[in-house]
Amino acid sequence: MFDFVDPETGARGFQTMLSMRDGTRLNTFVFRPADGERFPVILQRTPYGIAKQDGSANHDVSQGWLPSTAEPLRGSILRGWKKITSRGYAAVYQDTRGRFGSEGEDRVYADDASDGWDTLAWISEQDWTNGRVGMSGSSAGATTTYAAASTKHPSLRAFWAQVGGSSIYDDVVCEGQSIEMERLWLWVAKNIPGLSASHREAARTRAGLSDAEMDDAAARAMARYNRLDAARIENPPFTSSEEWMRLPLSDYPDFAVWQPFLNEIITHPAPDEFRAAHNFRASIEIPGFHVTSWYDIFLTSVIAAFTEIQMRVGNQRLWIGPNDHYFIYEEQFWPRDPYFDWFGHWLKNEGSPLLNEPPVYFSPRAWTDDPQEYAADDWKYTDGWPLSEAVKKRLYLGVNGTISNDVSDDGARTYTYNPRKPVATYGGRNMAIDPGPKDQRLAESHPDYGLVYRCDPLNTAMTIAGPVSVDLHVSSNCLDTDFVAKLIEEKEDGEAALLMDGVTRAMLRNGTDRVQHLKSGEIVKLTIFLGHIYHTLEVGSCLRVDVTSSNFPRRARNTNSGNLILAKDGDKDIRVAQNTVHHGSGLPNVVNFWVLPA
Incomplete structure (x- = not known):
């Protein structure tokens, strides 16, 4: 035996x-x-x-x-x-x-x-x-x-x-109802060599290719993988890469030939039976x-x-x-x-x-x-998470770019988001591209980066211990867009260390399958979940919250088209968005987190 x-x-x-x-x-x-x-x-x-x-x-x-x-x-x-x-x-x-x-x-x-x-x-x-x-x-x-x-x-x-x-879909692939791109693209390509003979034959038959053509597609896929991976060292990274910037995402050349299920993975933008399974x-x-x-x-x-x-x-x-x-x-x-x-x-x-x-x-x-x-x-x-001794804290984002205990004065702050010129990813909870608390000053140098909010320098150290979320009151001139929030420790020497980030797709802001397009002039509330952390900010550091609309390629670009299945959007579907965060006593914008008592 x-x-x-x-x-x-x-x-x-x-x-x-x-x-x-x-x-x-x-x-x-x-x-x-x-x-x-x-x-x-x-x-x-x-x-x-x-x-x-x-x-x-x-x-x-x-x-x-x-x-x-x-x-x-x-x-x-x-x-x-x-x-x-x-x-x-x-x-x-x-x-x-x-x-x-x-x-x-x-x-x-x-x-x-x-x-x-x-x-x-x-x-x-x-x-x-x-x-x-x-x-x-x-x-x-x-x-x-x-x-x-x-x-x-x-x-x-x-x-x-x-x-x-x-x-896997609710938490990772479609976190915030936005496609988590960097892992998918690099992971799918890198794992083509491990596909079995029976998978290869089924994919070959479906694509109508010969054995030699399948071999050629595999070679091209690996070459694409190498170019995708090499784009991390460009300045800025990723955003000038034809492979990363290609639209539509569906039917991606060579990748989708060998792994047809990639199209299935990226075409469930809202919770449904497939994701629930x-x-x-x-x-x-x-x-x-x-x-x-x-x-x-x-x-x-x-x-x-x-x-x-x-x-x-x-x-x-x-x-x-x-x-x-x-x-x-x-x-x-x-x-x-x-x-x-x-x-x-x-x-x-x-x-x-x-x-x-x-x-x-x-x-x-x-x-x-x-x-x-x-x-x-x-x-x-x-005994549990978050820590039993942690206290929930709410700080308000101000129209003048502050973070404080006080509700902001009335006003609005607007920035441009052009999907053809996304903000590049620098660090974060990544798998296939560089992770960690990377300095965001390079990202911030983008001419249409977004909005920055910061508190006064800390007089005592502050330990964040638990989940973090950001509530925003927003509007846009487009039917849909993404809102990305970053939590940052800005240190005395100017380093802006990324602690965590999150995203919410505006038209799916309630986390259900209900589509709610943005309307011109309408202000809506949405919440961005950033994840969990235990981290102590140093004396003299500033807590910072940045609001933008792209973090590419950690997140696939929202074309702002209002189409539900963004993976099928091409360049013709792109709209340039003017995105606004509204402030005032009836429109509190808040960063919610847990801190240990001083």
């Missing part, structure tokens, strides 16, 4: 093509400990390959993925089968549908709930399992974990999900360990999963570290590695200190400029 016995550990492995309910077969590796017959199981499903990522050994279980000794915590698959089997678990790896050694078409998480259920059902029927299964994964592997957990299969007892999306956290009812970082693209999605499931059923844990999406793979990110403590408790009835600790553990430093020397020795415990 076994295709492989590891000479070092004695672990036994075999490969199988596991049939899903529609007959599609998914490439699956099973590794069992050297001794014993029935085991708890840790399942990991990934689109990034369960063997060599060059595709040369897709079905060879002896080449099953393992982390490098230099980076033992890196990978979508966590800890690796050797460590898992040495702890007395069976390890199951699976290529997701349409990826590497699996059949079917890759539809980017659309099938991961049902495929997850079918895989769990198969595991539960095997004579080598004791009926207790856990799931884990990082990034895309975390999203597939949330997806499977949402199905409530009775064998799945606990999960571990780090830096992944629990409601990807809200995996809504139905999860088992213990979960959630991990993210303050500048992770998935920060809000991970925190939302923890908060909602903890409120509903309890037994959740949330750890938040510093820096970006990828820092989580470094050993120094972690105060300790609780992976096997977590699964040991829920799958093997072992004692664990985790169950006696407060559920939230976080770094009070949102960013470190020296990650190699970082030491996770200052993390803090708390």
Whole structure:
């Protein structure tokens, strides 16, 4: 039965093509400990390959993925089968549908709930399992974990999900009802080589191309990826790149040929059944360990999963570290590695200190400029998020560009937003372009940047600890536009460090499928959610809120056309907007946040 016995550990492995309910077969590796017959199981499903990522050994279980000794915590698959089997678990790896050694078409998480259920059902029927299964994964592997957990299969007892999306469209792809572009474009292109033979054939047939033409499209897609990636070093970055600035977004050359589902991803601008089907956290009812970082693209999605499931059923844990999406793979990110403590408790009835600790553990430093020397020795415990001792604070944006405790005088401030000349992205919760608290002075040099509001220099340090939002009263001469808000620490030397940013698409400002076009002369209220943070502003710094209408390519440009599906808009649909923020006693513009008592 076994295709492989590891000479070092004695672990036994075999490969199988596991049939899903529609007959599609998914490439699956099973590794069992050297001794014993029935085991708890840790399942990991990934689109990034369960063997060599060059595709040369897709079905060879002896080449099953393992982390490098230099980076033992890196990978979508966590800890690796050797460590898992040495702890007395069976390890199951699976290529997701349409990826590497699996059949079917890759539809980017659309099938991961049902495929997850079918895989769990198969595991539960095997004579080598004791009926207790856990799931884990990082990034895309975390999203597939949330997806499977949402199905409530009775064998799945606990999960571990780090830096992944629990409601991938509402939180990430369509955050604020605006398309999150940088990750989509670079991620889709970079992952074309991992598409399986069956996916390739389905895409080739749909496009009506020959094999040679598909190869040419793949080569062009990689060349486009390289040009997109290189645009970060231009001055200004991104906005002079033909690849980034191309319209329409739909049917993007070569990318959409190889990954036709890209068109589906970007054409659900408002909440609908498609997006709701990807809200995996809504139905999860088992213990979960959630991990993210303050500048992770998935920060809000991970925190939302923890908060909602903890409120509903309890037994959740949330750890938040510093820096970006990828820092989580470094050993120094972690105060300790609780992976096997977590699964040991829920799958093997072992004692664990985790169950006696407060559920939230976080770094009070949102960013470190020296990650190699970082030491996770200052993390803090708390019973929930935001912190119970934090106090909600409201400050008003003034017509004269101030931030204060007082409601503004009457008046208005107007700026121009031309989609042909967007403001470039500098930092933030990015995944594929440079993240972090980048200096916004370069962005601010744009001739039509937008509006800046700042408070007086702080006399005492101020710690922001929790979610942040901005309420605005606005109007525009266009049927639709975006409003982007940035929270910034402006330091004494002039550096404008970006703490966080958010966006709201005006015609979908209520967060529903109800379209409310802007009308000439009409003032409307909208709220921009910026995310979560723990950060201490220094004495002498100013808290700053910037309001603009583009942050490109973190967000795709709103053409201001008023068309619901912006992904289909071309250059002819572009309108130049005059966007206005209105001030006065009846029109309060407010930044809402949580602070620790001084």
